[in-house]
Amino acid sequence: MAEEHGxxxxxxxxxxxxxxxxxxGVVLGADxxxxxxxLIANRVTNKIQPVADNIFCCRSGSSADTETIADYVTxxxxxxxxxxxxxxxxHTASTLFRQLCYQNKxxxxxxxxxxxxxxxxxxxxxxxxxxxLVKAPYAxxxxxxxxxxxxxDAHYKPGMTREExxxxxxxxxxxxxxxxxxxxxxxRTVVVDKDGVHRSMIxxxxxxxxxxx
Amino acid sequence: xxxxxxGYDLSCTTYSPxxxxxxxxxxxxxxxxxxxxxxIKVKDGVVMGVEKLVMSKMLEPGSSRRIFTxxxxxxxxxxxxxxxxxxxxxxxRSDAVDYRDFYQDSIPVHVLTDRxxxxxxxxxxxxxxxxxxxxxxxAGWDVKGPRLFMVEPSGISWGYFGCAxxxxxQACKTEIEKLNLKEMTCREAITEIAKIIEMVHDDSxxxxxxxxxSWVCEESQHKHTLVPAELREQAIKSAxxxxxxxAMTE
Numbered sequence: 006m007a008e009e010h011g012x013x014x015x016x017x018x019x020x021x022x023x024x025x026x027x028x029x030g031v032v033l034g035a036d037x038x039x040x041x042x043x044l045i046a047n048r049v050t051n052k053i054q055p056v057a058d059n060i061f062c063c064r065s066g067s068s069a070d071t072e073t074i075a076d077y078v079t080x081x082x083x084x085x086x087x088x089x090x091x092x093x094x095x096h097t098a099s100t101l102f103r104q105l106c107y108q109n110k111x112x113x114x115x116x117x118x119x120x121x122x123x124x125x126x127x128x129x130x131x132x133x134x135x136x137x138l139v140k141a142p143y144a145x146x147x148x149x150x151x152x153x154x155x156x157x158d159a160h161y162k163p164g165m166t167r168e169e170x171x172x173x174x175x176x177x178x179x180x181x182x183x184x185x186x187x188x189x190x191x192x193r194t195v196v197v198d199k200d201g202v203h204r205s206m207i208x209x210x211x212x213x214x215x216x217x218x
Numbered sequence: 219x220x221x222x223x224x225g226y227d228l229s230c231t232t233y234s235p236x237x238x239x240x241x242x243x244x245x246x247x248x249x250x251x252x253x254x255x256x257x258i259k260v261k262d263g264v265v266m267g268v269e270k271l272v273m274s275k276m277l278e279p280g281s282s283r284r285i286f287t288x289x290x291x292x293x294x295x296x297x298x299x300x301x302x303x304x305x306x307x308x309x310x311r312s313d314a315v316d317y318r319d320f321y322q323d324s325i326p327v328h329v330l331t332d333r334x335x336x337x338x339x340x341x342x343x344x345x346x347x348x349x350x351x352x353x354x355x356x357a358g359w360d361v362k363g364p365r366l367f368m369v370e371p372s373g374i375s376w377g378y379f380g381c382a383x384x385x386x387x388q389a390c391k392t393e394i395e396k397l398n399l400k401e402m403t404c405r406e407a408i409t410e411i412a413k414i415i416e417m418v419h420d421d422s423x424x425x426x427x428x429x430x431x432s433w434v435c436e437e438s439q440h441k442h443t444l445v446p447a448e449l450r451e452q453a454i455k456s457a458x459x460x461x462x463x464x465a466m467t468e
Contacts, residue, residue, distance in 0.1 A: 085321070088329060088332070089326055089328075089329055090328070091326075091361075096322070096323065097321055097323065100320075100321055100322040100323070101321075104320065124361070
């Protein structure tokens with residue numbers, strides 16, 4: 006499929022992304038590996054991109070497609086907010102992601118949009134390949150996510166604190182990166198709450214050791 | 219107040235030496251000749267009332283509406299050329315539903331007002347189009363609470379606590395200014411509006427009128443609807459009684 010439409014040799018974010026809402030905000034997390042075939046084109050990628058001061062998205066799929074979509078959403082959101090005079094909401098940003106993904110089905114994009122706004126507090130929306138929009142307490146995406154559905158089912162619980170949520174995100178990403186060849190590098194996290202944004206990074210060699218036998 | 223702009227008033231594309239566009243001002247005259255429309259924004263919502271002059275006894279009551287619902291949460295009252303008003307209402311409805319389709323959210327009242335004002339203003343730019351001969355009162359409920367706006371033929375719009383358009387507007391404005399809008403509820407507002415319209419209606423000049431009343435408030439679950447029939451009848455009765463009392467004490 007990568008060979009269609011001149012996508013041969015395209016940068017792909019075979020990826021591990023996750024976003025979890027807690028009472029008062031959200032935590033977004035991602036790995037940092039971008040691959041072109043078997044070459045790791047970028048081992049320190051930032052896959053968590055802001056579309057507004059209080060709203061971020063985790064990108065997975067084609068790098069070019071997701072970067073462009075996120076840029077369009079940033080642009081449309083800015084104009085929309087200057088017309089309404091109100092701060093952007095996660096709902097509106099996610100709806101814009103969905104419109105772009107649904108109306109342009111040739112795009113390869115699996116995007117998680119999360120942030121904090123005054124109306125809904127912390128919220129997480131996911132826009133998978135076809136362009137549906139799903140609001141959920143947490144979302145995982147990318148090639149690495151397939152390995153941790155069971156882990157998330159077992160370990161996610163509603164009502165976690167900010168610290169517990171950060172810990173859950175970090176552990177989930179570690180497990181994703183341990184089994185998925187297209188994910189790796191370091192872990193980037195972004196915490197968004199009413200007081201602002203806090204970005205963090207954990208280098209690959211500082212992650213807890215997964216049992217390797 | 220009125221002046222004739224002889225020579226400078228033939229088209230929208232001509233300014234007068236004192237910087238006026240007379241065609242737009244003449245459009246406003248069409249509004250000033252129509253039956254009064256009043257809107258007031260109170261503690262728990264917005265109420266609008268229209269003095270709908272009955273042109274003939276043959277007319278079915280409730281026909282020839284002047285208040286329209288343009289989206290669940292927004293209503294529009296028209297004064298002026300009613301056909302122009304109908305066109306603008308159609309445009310409002312289309313804007314509201316397109317916004318909802320794209321943003322998956324109801325259109326904020328001030329955004330709809332801005333868009334319709336821009337549309338109205340566009341018709342003041344060309345000599346081949348005439349400006350709209352109607353003003354709109356736009357009442358709605360969005361995240362900011364109850365909102366009331368007025369758009370005039372020039373495309374200017376303002377947000378209001380209380381507003382009146384049409385032939386009785388000066389008298390209405392005087393009455394509205396006497397009211398304590400911040401403390402009033404919608405149920406009280408209905409009676410006040412019925413009273414104000416009854417007061418400004420000129421029996422000698424005009425025939426009978428039908429009172430069209432609508433609201434968007436807590437009680438209507440933030441939806442714009444015509445005021446329920448029993449409440450309307452009650453308001454009209456109370457209004458007439460209150461006016462008789464006042465007449466007797468004078």
